[in-house]
Amino acid sequence: MILVKDFETASAMKPEELAGRILFAQRSGGKGDRRLTFAHALEPLRKAGVAAILSEGRAPNNLPTAHTGPLRADLVAPLPLLDIGHEDAEMLKRALEQGPVTVEVINTSPISGPKSVPNVVADVRGSTLPDEFIVVGAHLDAWDFGAGAQDNGSGAATVLEAARAIRALGRAPRRTIRFALWGGEEQGLLGSRAYVKAHEGELDRTVVMLNTDYGAGAPIGWTADGRPEVVTRFQPFAKAVLQGLGGAKLGDEIRCDTDHCPFWLAGVPTLNLDVDISKYDAIHHVAADTFDKVNPASLASGAALVAVTAFALADMPERLAPRLDHASVLAHAKEGEVYDSIVFEGLIAN
Ligand SMILES: [Zn+2]
Known part of the structure; x- marks a missing residue:
């Protein structure tokens, strides 16, 4: 796993540094151009063969949220993007201060491909x-x-x-x-x-x-x-x-x-x-x-x-x-x- 300052910084890294790695960072979500920058950062990460992105949750008490929702599935998929609880994220950061950390990501959410939904x-x-x-x-x-x-x-x-x-x-x-x-x-x-x-x-x-x-x-x-x-x-x-x-x-x-x-x-x-x-x-x-x-x-x-x-x-x-x-x-x-x-x-x- 690599800790990155943000995904925009990571997208400027060399593809060979990214291939097969799990990236962990505070997502630079929010409104307007920050979200746009984030969206544009995803494509090079996906192309470089990043294994998964862990996005630090912002809710208190390790509450899992679905605030990755507005992040444009069409830009992210099939790269797994997972929100992790805030406290878990803090623990990972403390562990990283001690040395390299290996994380196993088990993504139980299937990526189905396009589906029809009615109005x-x-x-x-x-x-x-x-x-x-x-x-x-x-x-x-x-x-x-x-x-x-x-x-x-x-x-x-x-x-x-x-x-x-x-x-x-x-x-x-x-x-x-x-x-x-x-x-x-x-x-x-x-x-x-x-x-x-x-x-x-x-x-x-x-x-x-x-x-x-x-x-x-x-x-x-x-x-x-x-x-x-x-x-x-x-x-x-x-x-x-x-x-x-x-x-x-x-x-x-x-x-x-x-x-x-x-x-x-x-x-x-x-x-x-x-x-x-x-x-x-x-x-x-x-x-x-x-x-x-x-x-x-x-x-x-x-x-x-x-x-x-x-x-x-x-x-x-x-x-x-x-x-x-x-x-x-x-x-x-x-x-x-x-x-x-x-x-x-x-x-x-x-
Ligand atoms: Zn709604």
Whole structure:
């Protein structure tokens, strides 16, 4: 095993120094260009015949996590990349101070090659503008350390509950509401990306995409991803109706880390359900993401917020906001400092 400062440094080493070795380093993850640099470091390591990469976990108390998730399986495979517990990593470093260390890596996760995963889609057809769409989505897949109860069982349940409630009204809104459960989000927004590609012809008529993927904390409101005009337009409704549900706060912070991103990049207005995430880090992508941590009242409030918002936007006489062209979207992305993430996710070419 070789201890390296980071994988970028290792990628500059001679191939013969790397062949057959296990690399151990603190992963230089995080946001933006650091992730991009990391991604670019992987290819030379894989080509040099590195046996495996051990990435030091950052969670306390040796908690195993799946925070290697957004690291682009297509760039890593078939090179095994394993997160190891923080305390185990510290022990390895102490051992390395004493002399060479040999590590046996037993990787029990099979690498299967490409698999097909479905999106699950259902419509409540609009009464007078059935060819215009409100898309209400959440990803259906989850990491398997826990049950994926909040990431993203709660989001999927929210979408199903909104669909049930709107159907139960017995009255269709003006526009079609399309409920979607995406496959393959954790591997790189695969389901939502495939949808946007396959439905290119409908995007001019897609009025807004609502996304829920930040856990089942108490709802706060919506964020409009760098579109202040969406916030302005939506504000009167939020004040009048969402206040009573505890979710009237509107923001315009840009995020591109979940399934709204392919829609946003295509210029479609997006709204992300904003919830209290103060307890989310403790359960996100770890064994603790189980149903007992879900507060039923918060989950129900979030579902009510999504259902009411979806119906209102589908039934408005005017559209919420226009679709933006590609150049305007890229300008927004650069202002919002998400550009490197978007390149990293492979959503646009570098
Ligand atoms: Zn998620």
